Amino acid sequence: MKDATKHANDVAKKENDDALEGIRKSGKTQILTLTPQERAEWKKVMTRSHKQMEDKIGPEMVKAFYKETGFDPGN
Secondary structure, three states: OHHHHHHHHHHHHHHHHHHHHHHHHHOOOOOOOOOHHHHHHHHHHHHHHHHHHHHHHOHHHHHHHHHHHOOOOOO
16 A cells, blocks of 8 residues: 555646646646745744644644655744
8 A cells, every 4th residue: 555655646746737737838827836934934823823723623633744744843
């Protein structure tokens, strides 16, 4: 199961990368890349939003989200 999951994730990453490259090449969409400072501010705002959602989905779900996505609210 571990190998199958890794393979599926690798395929999905390649498909996402290819799709993003197609979007860039089309010239129809502006893609913004955040500076480190902008990303830090974005994380602060998102972390506040996650705290608000704890009442609706529970703190366990937020922690599971962080674990699965590698999101570190303190960094």
